[in-house]
Structure formats: C-alpha cells, structure tokens
Amino acid sequence: MFIDKAIFSQTTVSQSTTKFKLLELETKIVRLGTLIGFLAIIIALYILWQIKQVLLLAFAAVVFATTINQLVQLLQSKFALERKTALAIAVTGILTFIIGFIALVIPPFIEQFQQLVELVPQGLEQLSSLNNSLRNLLPQYLLQEVRGLESLTQNLQSFAEQFVSSFFGLFSSTLGIFLNSLLVIVVTIMLLSNPTPYKQMFLLMFPAFYRRRVQIILKKCEKNLGGWAIAILFSMTVIAVLSGIGLLFLGVKLPLANSLLAGILTFIPNLGPLLSVIPPAAMALLDAPWKALAVVILYIVIQQVETTILTPIVMQRQVSLLPAVTLLAQVVFAVFFGLLGLFLALPFTIVAKVWLKEVLVKDVLDRWQIDNDFNRFNGRNLGSKQQKPKQQSNSLIVEKN
Secondary structure, three states, X not given: OHHHHHHHHHHHHHHHHHHHHHHHHHHHHHXXXXXXXXXXXXXXXXXXXXXXXXXXXXXXXXHHHXXXXXXXXXXXXXHOOOHHHHHHHHHHHHHHHHHHHHHHOHHHHHHHHHHHHHHHHHHHHHHHHXXXXXXXXXXXXXXXXXXXXXXHHHHHHHHHHHHHHHHHHHHHOHHHHHHHHHHHHHHHHHHHHOOXXXXXXXXXXXXXXXXXXXXHHHHHHHHHHHHHHHHHHHHHHHHHHHHHHHHHHHOOXXXXXXXXXXXXXXXXXOHHHHHHOHHHHHHHHHHOHHHHHHHHHHHHHHHHHHHHHHHHHHXXXXXXXXHHHHHHHHHHHHHXXXXXXXXXXXXXXXXXXXXXHHHHHHHHHHHHHHHHHHHHHHHHOHHHHHHOHHHHHHHHHHHHO
C-alpha cells in the first residue's frame, strides 16, 4: 500500500513537471512569435519608407482616378452611356484640355517664372532698403520694433528664395517630372479601366465578416475625395482669374505667372495664399511701395471672397476639416515627403478622417459605449434580471433608445 502511494506520488510529480515544461515551452514559442512579428513590422515599415515616393505617386493616381470616376459616373447617369464610352469621352476631354493648356499657357508661364525668380530677390532687397530708411527716420524708442522688422525681412527673404528655387527646381527637372507624371497617368488609366480587381484585392486584406463594411467606407472615401477635387478645382480657377484681372489692373509685371501661381497654391490651404502673395508684392515694390501695398490688399480681398462666397458654395461637396489639423498635416507631410507630400496632405487627411470616423469611432468606440451602458444596466438590475427577464429586456430597449 505504501509502495503504491509512492508510485502514484512520483507519477503525479512527473506529470506536473511535464505540464510545467510544456507550458514553459509554449510561453517561449509565444514570445518568439511576438518577437518575429515585431521584427516583421519594423522591416515592413522600413521597406515602405524606402518606397515612400512610389507610394505617394500611387496615392496621387488613386486621387485622380477617383476624381475622373466621378465625371464618368455623371456622364453615365446624364446620357445613359456605357462605362467604356463615358470613360473614353472623359479621358479624351481631360487630355485635350491638358495638351491645350500646356501648349498655350506653359511656355509663357515658364518664361515669366524665370523672370520671377530673378525679380523676387530684388524686390526683397528693396524692402530691406526701405527698412533701413525707416530706421533713420523713426525715433529711438521705435528702433527695437524696426530691428524686429529687419529680422523678419531677412527671414522672409531667405524663405522666399528657398521656396522659389525649390519650386522652380520642380519644373527644371524635366525628365523626373515626365517619368513620374507618366507613371501616375498609366496607373490612373489602369484603375479607371477596370477598378473591380483592385478593390477586391484590397478587400482581401480584411476579415471576411468586415469586407462589406469596408466597401461602404471605400464608397464614402470616393464620394468625399471626388467632392473635394471638384471644389478645389473650382476655387483654383476662380482665384487664378481674379488674381490675373487684379494684377493686370494694377500694372504688376508677369501677371500670367503670378495668377497661375496663386491658383496652384490654392491647392495648399493656409500656407498657399500666404506664399502666393510674396512674388507679386516683391515685384510691385520695385515700381512703388503703394503698389506693393495694393497687391497685398488685393490678395486679402480675394481670400475674403473665397472664404465668404466660394467656400459656402462648395462646402457641401467638401469634408469639413479643422484648420489646425489641416495645417499640422501639411507641415508633417512637407517635412517627411517634400513638396509632393505638401500637395497630397489634404486628400490624405480626408481619407484618414473617413477611416478614423467609420472604423475607430463608429465601429469601436460607439459600440464600446453601448456595451458599457449594457453592463452598467445589468449591474443595477441584477436582482430583477433573474425574476423578470422579459420585463428587464423591454426596459433595456427603452433605456437604450
């Protein structure tokens, strides 16, 4: 009897030791798997960072494809056309407009922009000379303010020269721009010609139960991007026309280049209007100080027209973004991705907002709040739950409603 108990005890200890070793081995395997997953994430992020320029160009193609797809759907609904016919009409019309724009506007724009690069530093030097003249005229107690103005002028001159040189460098690297543009055009046409396989491939990245929800989110992203593109193109056109008319009336040099620059920079909210006023104001200062002041007032009036008239008209097509969020997104994208990132910051922020709102807020946080309300209700009515389940269920529905 004593021997049987000893054998049983040894067997129990052996089984416990085996279970402990298995548990320890399983823990090590889990830790190894976690480490491998963490390293895989780091490697994937590193690879994505190395090809960030290609990803930005691909995102630009998605934005263009989404915008053109809105036009294709409009042609299909208005004229009862097949998708291939509507797509051919839309692409042909857009290419015709682009070729005509390049042939008629780009050559004089490049010529005037080259002159603009030469004249802007001269205008800023004129502003510095005016600052020095003011220092001789102002009293001693105001010199501190003048020194601040001088520092601001020097910083503004350095920033303007860097911006103009980098912006002109964007146009000067013809081969790189041509290849990048060709890549964007080809990918855009591929996405437009048959978008279904690309959507299905993207949906496979999500669990099966969530794919229908992802389809709804993608439709919302497409709607918001299309509305934003139409609104921003309308604003860019109106601001370019108003700027050109105003600069012609004031007699400022290079009105075509300055007006087109103002329209292009409208694509960049907050920073764009501030940057667009620097070149014409600097050139107007070469003629007369009052003309530079008139240019600043002109651009302020145009921005007020955009804020009070254009924005309410097109806001129903846009996604409302907080100004601070827009500005931070532009700064972050400009720092990490350069000039192309600065232009794509706003559409990326729009897409990110839609995904955060639909996935994080609606699908996670809102449902989490409902579950907390449900648990709190059950905690308060724990006693009545066992006695009157039907009545408790009805009251739950009333409370949730």
